[in-house]
Amino acid sequence: MFNLVLFGPPGSGKGTQSANIIEKYKLVHISTGDILRNEVSQETPLGLEAKKYMDQGALVPDEVVIGMISSKLDENPEVNGFIFDGFPRTVAQADALDNLLDFRQNPINLVLSLKVSEEELKNRLISRGQVSGRSDDTEEVIVNRIKEYHAKTSPVADYYQSKQKLTEIKGEGSVEDIFRAMCSVIDTFI
Numbered sequence: 726m727f728n729l730v731l732f733g734p735p736g737s738g739k740g741t742q743s744a745n746i747i748e749k750y751k752l753v754h755i756s757t758g759d760i761l762r763n764e765v766s767q768e769t770p771l772g773l774e775a776k777k778y779m780d781q782g783a784l785v786p787d788e789v790v791i792g793m794i795s796s797k798l799d800e801n802p803e804v805n806g807f808i809f810d811g812f813p814r815t816v817a818q819a820d821a822l823d824n825l826l827d828f829r830q831n832p833i834n835l836v837l838s839l840k841v842s843e844e845e846l847k848n849r850l851i852s853r854g855q856v857s858g859r860s861d862d863t864e865e866v867i868v869n870r871i872k873e874y875h876a877k878t879s880p881v882a883d884y885y886q887s888k889q890k891l892t893e894i895k896g897e898g899s900v901e902d903i904f905r906a907m908c909s910v911i912d913t914f915i
C-alpha cells in the first residue's frame with residue numbers, strides 16, 4: 726500500500742497532477758475540494774454549511790473534513806493506496822489523518838509539496854475563474870484563500886518535514902515536466 730499527500734497552495738496544480746498520478750499508479754483519489762463541491766451542488770446540509778466558508782475563501786471546519794475522510798477510507802478497504810489532494814490543510818487535520826491511518830496500519834509514505842510563486846498562483850486561479858465559474862476563483866476570494874494558506878496550511882509542511890516525509894517539487898513549468906519530476910520521486914517508493 727502506498728499513501729501519498731499532494732500538498733501546496735491553492736492553484737499549485739494539486740488537482741491537475743492528481744489526475745495523472747491516479748492513472749499511472751492506480752491510487753484512489755481523495756480530494757476534499759471535489760467532495761465539498763459535490764455536496765454544495767447537491768445542496769446537502771453539509772454542502773450548505775461548507776458553502777458559507779468556501780465562498781469567502783476560508784477553510785471548512787476541521788471536524789467536517791476529517792469526518793469525510795474517515796468515511797472515504799472505510800468505503801475503500803482493499804486498494805493500492807490513496808492520494809490525498811487538498812487534505813490535510815491544517816496541523817489538526819494532519820494529526821487526525823495519521824491517527825486514522827495508524828489504526829489501519831498504512832501510514833503516509835510521501836508528501837510532495839508543489840512550490841509556485843504567489844503571482845503565478847493568482848494568475849492561474851483568475852484564468853480558471855474565467856472559464857470554470859467557480860465562486861471562489863474571484864480576485865478578492867483568491868487573496869483570502871492565499872492568506873488562509875499562509876496562516877493555517879503552510880505549518881502542515883513543517884509537520885511532515887519533521888517526520889522526514891516531505892519532498893519539494895518545482896510546480897512551475899509544463900504539466901508534463903512537473904509530472905515527470907513527481908514520478909521520479911514516487912518511483913523510489915514503489
Ligand code: B4P
Binds near residue numbers: 736
Ligand atoms: P481545492 O479544490 O483543493 O482547490 P485548489 O486549492 O484551488 O486547487 P489545486 O491546487 O488543486 O489547483 P488546480 O490543479 O485545479 O479547495 C477549494 C476550497 O475547498 C478551499 O478553499 C476550502 O474552502 C475547501 N477545502 C478543500 N479542502 C479542505 C480541507 N482539507 N479543509 C478545509 N477546507 C477545505 O490548478 C489551478 C489552475 O492552474 C487550473 O486552472 C490549472 O489548469 C492550472 N494549472 C495547473 N498546473 C499548471 C501548470 N503547470 N502551468 C500552468 N497552469 C497550471
